[in-house]
Amino acid sequence: MQTPIPCNMINGVIFDLDNTLVSSALDFDWLRQQLGCSADTDLLQYIDEIPTLSLRKKLQQTVIDYELADARQSTVMPQCQQLLSYLNQQNIPTAVVTRNCAQAAILKINHHKLQFKHIVSREDFAPKPAPDALVYIAEQWQLAPQNILYVGDYVYDLQAAYRANMPSCLVTNGENLPFTQQASIVIQSLGGLIKILRQQAYMLPQERDRVECNIQSGN
Structure with missing residues (x-):
């Protein structure tokens, strides 16, 4: 089993789309x-x-x-807007990497008035668990992969992050998932990530260098 990448200073956040930012009923x-x-x-x-x-x-x-x-028929996930607003206030760049087709991804994002400079679909790069799209975003941002958090709800998201040398955040949406140990951070909903990022913001530089956010959050 893969050991998750330690989560230190987060300077960028990439999101999965379905059941991470917006709901999906795909079977x-x-x-x-x-x-x-x-x-x-x-x-x-x-x-x-x-x-x-x-x-x-x-x-x-x-x-x-x-x-x-x-x-x-999708809906926005709980605390999505609050998290994106917080990241924008902190000048932390955000992007979306999804296995969806571009048409569906853009339709969902526009419908819920979400704003991202980079929206990467399966037409652009090999789909997850391949790491190519995540590596591309890191290069565009000129950030070290270790300082970018990939947030998703499925094992493919964790595998892609690991292969891109990025820490991962698993959103369980209240489910008991069998692959939580592969995630750097585990949260029930997006609000839990706001708490973690706020804790990071108040740390001294030397504390940020030491912390490893293999955190289990209840919210």
Whole structure:
């Protein structure tokens, strides 16, 4: 099992989208069954490896249509607006890296009036758990990956952060998840991250250098 990257000084935050910033009712088990994909196979990889171009494009469009329908009925997650407002006040840059298609990601973000300079979808880089998109954001910000926190709700998010040499924050949304030990920080909702970042803001420089935020937060 991977050991999470220690979380020291956070100078940038990257977010997953679905069930992290906005809700999602996507049922990938059901979708796999509809598309003939086995339960233990990554759906996007399964589609990409289909040799027949016409069938591959058909299945890709089926997934996009499903994502767009989900985007139209999404809601913003608890404490999302408060967290983004706090990060903006602290001049901490933010971005989104999602496995969603670009259309669905932009639809969700615009619908809920969220603002991000960088929105990276699966059309831009290899999808998570590949680290490519996270590495790209770090280069754009000219920040060390160790000083950027990736926030998500699924094991792919933790794996991508680890491969990018970034600390990770797992949002459990109140669920008992089996992969919490792979996260640098575990919170129930986004409000818990506000508390952690405020604690960091009040630390002296020498304290920031020592702290390792492998924290379990109840909020």
